[in-house]
Amino acid sequence: MNRKTERMMWLTIIIILFLVIFYLSMTPGNAASTVSSNSLLKQLQTVIEENYYIEPPSVDELYVGAAKGMVSSLGDPFSAYATKKELEDRRNSLSHSFGGIGAYIGIEENIPTIIRLIPDSPAKKSGILPGDMILEVDGKTTEGLDLDTVTSMIKGEPGTLVNIKIKRYNSKEPFIISIKREIIRVQVVKSGKLTDKIYYIKISDFGDDTASNVKNILTDGAIGYKSLIIDLRGNPGGYLDEAINLLQYFFTDKMLVYTKGRNKQFNETYYAKNNQFVSDNVKIVVLVDENSASAAEIFTAVMKDYNRATIVGQKTFGKGVVQQIFPFKDGSALFLTISQYFSPNGYVIQGKGIEPDINVKPYQYSDDELATIAILQKKGVLYQFIQKYGANNTDILFNKIKQYMKTQKLQLSDQSLRYLIYQLSEYYGEEVLFNLEFDYMLQKAIDVLNEKNSQ
Structure with missing residues (x-):
C-alpha cells in the first residue's frame, strides 16, 4: 500500500x-x-x-451504505469505502500501538471468542481465558457482528473501562469482566538463535517500522551468523514501501518491483539503492504459506527472482495489487485498487501466488481423526482442558485428553494427538518463537541451510 x-x-x-x-x-x-x-x-x-x-437508519448511514455498495459493485475484495472510524482502525492495525486490552480474538462457531492473551496485558491480568466467548461489550450484544466490529468495540482510549460479558464452558451463567484499557504495543518482528550458524527472524506484517526493526536485529543479534531464516508465514502484507525498505538490505543496484495500472500516473518502478549490508555470502531461506500475501509476496518474489533465497513452504495467497487511499473532507476515505505488482522477472502475483522452491506439506490427519477432533470441538472439551490446565502444558493436556477419549470410545493416534496439542498451544497458548517438533517447514529450512553451509 x-x-x-x-x-x-x-x-x-x-x-x-x-x-x-x-x-x-x-x-x-x-x-x-x-x-x-x-x-x-x-x-x-x-x-x-x-x-x-x-x-x-439515519440519512448519513443510508448514504454510507450507498457508498459501500458502489465500491462493492467493482467486484474487487481489496477496494472499499471506509468511514472515519474504520479508517482509523485500519491505520491502527498497522501502527502496532493502540488502546486496548491485549487479547487476540477470533470467530468460533459464529461467536467472538478469546484466542490468545498477550503476556502482562490487561486481559491477562483480568482473569479472562482463551476460549471465553464474548456475548456483550459495554451492554451491546455481539450477536451477528463481524470480527472487525467487535474488535473496534473493545478498543478505546487508554485508562477507560470496557465491560465484557463472558460465557465460559465450565460456568453455568455468563458473567461480566471489567478491564481497564492500556496502550498495547504489538511486537511484529521477533528473532532468536536456532543453531550456532542459523538465525531466525519472524515477521508478522509489514506495518510501521517493520524494516527498521529488522535492521536492528540484523545489525545486532544476527551478526556473525552464516545463515538466516526469514519466516513470513501468516504475514498478510501491509505497506509496500516497508517491503521495499527491507529488500534494500539485501541488494545493490537492482530493480526490485514495478507496478502498472490503467492510470499511468500510478505506474512506478522501485530500485535497490546502496543500502545493502547483508553479505551475499549469507545463506537465506524464506518461509511462506497460503496466508503469506501482498507485501510479503513482493519480498518473496524478489528474493526468488534473484536467487537470493530458497523459498520453502506452501504456495502463497496471490494478492498482487496496490491500493491507494483517497481521503474525503468528512474524514472517510476510499481504498481503491490502482495497479498491480510485477516481480523483477515480470511475474504477476495477483491471483496466482508464488510457488516455493521446496514444497512442504503440514501434518495430515486421517478422515476418521478429523471426525474425532470435530466431536471434541463440538463438546467444548478442548476449551475446557485448555482453560483448566493451560495451552502450553502439553504433557498434561496429552494425558487428560487421551483419558477422556478412552471413556468416550474416540480414536486418535498418539502422534495425531500430540500434533493436535501442538496446534492448540500454537493457537491458544502463550506465543513461542519456534517449536521444531511438528514444524516440518522450519525443519526443512534448517536442513537446506545445513547442506548449503557444508558445501
Whole structure:
C-alpha cells in the first residue's frame, strides 16, 4: 500500500472531478444518466424513510451504505469505502500501538471468542481465558457482528473501562469482566538463535517500522551468523514501501518491483539503492504459506527472482495489487485498487501466488481423526482442558485428553494427538518463537541451510 501525501491525493481527485464535470457537460446523454442515478438514490431514501417497518437508519448511514455498495459493485475484495472510524482502525492495525486490552480474538462457531492473551496485558491480568466467548461489550450484544466490529468495540482510549460479558464452558451463567484499557504495543518482528550458524527472524506484517526493526536485529543479534531464516508465514502484507525498505538490505543496484495500472500516473518502478549490508555470502531461506500475501509476496518474489533465497513452504495467497487511499473532507476515505505488482522477472502475483522452491506439506490427519477432533470441538472439551490446565502444558493436556477419549470410545493416534496439542498451544497458548517438533517447514529450512553451509 503506497503512502502518498494528502496534498497529492486531493490534487488527483480535483483533476479527476474537473475532467468528469467537463465530460458530462459535453455529453448530454451521460449527464441525464447521472441525474437519473441521483434521482433513484433520492427515491430509494424517501421510500425507506416512509415505509420501512422499523425506525430506519439515519440519512448519513443510508448514504454510507450507498457508498459501500458502489465500491462493492467493482467486484474487487481489496477496494472499499471506509468511514472515519474504520479508517482509523485500519491505520491502527498497522501502527502496532493502540488502546486496548491485549487479547487476540477470533470467530468460533459464529461467536467472538478469546484466542490468545498477550503476556502482562490487561486481559491477562483480568482473569479472562482463551476460549471465553464474548456475548456483550459495554451492554451491546455481539450477536451477528463481524470480527472487525467487535474488535473496534473493545478498543478505546487508554485508562477507560470496557465491560465484557463472558460465557465460559465450565460456568453455568455468563458473567461480566471489567478491564481497564492500556496502550498495547504489538511486537511484529521477533528473532532468536536456532543453531550456532542459523538465525531466525519472524515477521508478522509489514506495518510501521517493520524494516527498521529488522535492521536492528540484523545489525545486532544476527551478526556473525552464516545463515538466516526469514519466516513470513501468516504475514498478510501491509505497506509496500516497508517491503521495499527491507529488500534494500539485501541488494545493490537492482530493480526490485514495478507496478502498472490503467492510470499511468500510478505506474512506478522501485530500485535497490546502496543500502545493502547483508553479505551475499549469507545463506537465506524464506518461509511462506497460503496466508503469506501482498507485501510479503513482493519480498518473496524478489528474493526468488534473484536467487537470493530458497523459498520453502506452501504456495502463497496471490494478492498482487496496490491500493491507494483517497481521503474525503468528512474524514472517510476510499481504498481503491490502482495497479498491480510485477516481480523483477515480470511475474504477476495477483491471483496466482508464488510457488516455493521446496514444497512442504503440514501434518495430515486421517478422515476418521478429523471426525474425532470435530466431536471434541463440538463438546467444548478442548476449551475446557485448555482453560483448566493451560495451552502450553502439553504433557498434561496429552494425558487428560487421551483419558477422556478412552471413556468416550474416540480414536486418535498418539502422534495425531500430540500434533493436535501442538496446534492448540500454537493457537491458544502463550506465543513461542519456534517449536521444531511438528514444524516440518522450519525443519526443512534448517536442513537446506545445513547442506548449503557444508558445501
